[in-house]
Amino acid sequence: MAPIGMVVSVEFFVICTILISVASGLTLNQPTSKPRHTKYVTSTTEGSGTLTAPSSSTNPKDNSGVAYYRLFNSKTGATCILLKTDALVEVKFRLHDLEEQADSFIPEKALIDGDCRNEDASSMTISWTGYSLVINFAKTPGGERWYISSLGLTVSPDLPAFHGIPRQGKSSIKLYHRQMLIPTPVGKSYSCKEIQVDLSTDEDDHPPPGLRGSLYLRLLQVQPFMYKGENFEAPFECKAQRAFADETAPIAVGSTLAIAVLVTVSGYGVYRYFKVKNVQYNTME
Structure with missing residues (x-):
């Protein structure tokens, strides 16, 4: 009969080998990034209204296609919301039983509007030809963190890409994201190489069939509730x-x-x- 120690050692080795093999093949919901096939370029389309990139001395430029969008406090004239990104809006819908898709880069020059008079809630609206994107910011109850509370995209069906789309009720095409995004410590900016935000419809708007959308934000940096200066604080x-x-x-x-x-x-x-x-x-x- 084999010694007791040898029996236990052999069985221990077999059990450990099996467990190591299982663990090596274990995946733990690691995130995978969606490949981008669209080449980012700086759009030449100009929206009417406020110029969002005042000067190269204030906003350093590079060749990445990134643009700055700045909202000023109407009382003090200081920057209250600053957004830097290379953004793409993607809208999908069904037409004649086929899925159609319309893409639009948010141009470097766009109309910037919004409201930052409230210390705990603010908003920025970016408008360009046929499109309007509203970004709402809020603070957590204790005021320790800020976050994007909701997003709203409005698209004109008069744009060539949307000709023929069925219209029911309201004429504008509307998409939303109503869940908390990017909670960040107050006093810091949020920075991310690329994020994707899915946009959905509201049945009260009587959306056309198959309507959905996505907002892609590349090289994103954003900060609301600014009070110390004109540039981003330390990134989160x-x-x-x-x-x-x-x-x-x-x-x-x-x-x-x-x-x-x-x-x-x-x-x-x-x-x-x-x-x-x-x-x-x-x-x-």
Whole structure:
């Protein structure tokens, strides 16, 4: 009969090998980025109204297609909301049983409007030919964080891309996102390489069939409730948040798995020890 220690060691090795193989193939909901096939370029379309990029000395430019959108406080004249991004709006709908798609870059020059008189809620409206995007900001009840509370996109059906779309009730095409986005500490800006925001309809608007949309924000940096200066404060980066979330789950799962293995192997070892010892004792008798 094989020694007790050798039996337990062999069984322990087999169990650990199986668990390592299972763990190596485990995926923990790691985020995957949607590939972008559209090449970003700076739009040459000009909207009527306020120029959003005052000067190269105030807003440094590069060749990435990024534009600055700035809202001023009507009382003090200081910047209260600052947004930097290369943005694309995507609207999909069904026409003659086929899915159609219309894309529009938010141009560098657009009409900027909004309201930042309230200390706990503010909004920025970016308008360009046939489109209007409203971004609403709010603070958490304690005032520690700010976030995007909702988004609203309005599109004119008179644009060539939407000719023939069925109109029911209201003539404008409207899409929304009404869930909290990008909670960020007050006094910091939010920075992210790229995010996608899905837009949906409201049945009260009697939307056309299959209407849905997406807002793509590349090289995003945004900050509302500004009071210290004209430029962004220290960034709160989304990459750091994803890394924290992605690393915490494997550590927690790995620790739980290790404890389970230890308890299982220890219990099985004790069981085998007493069972073999009992067999040897009975054999000796």
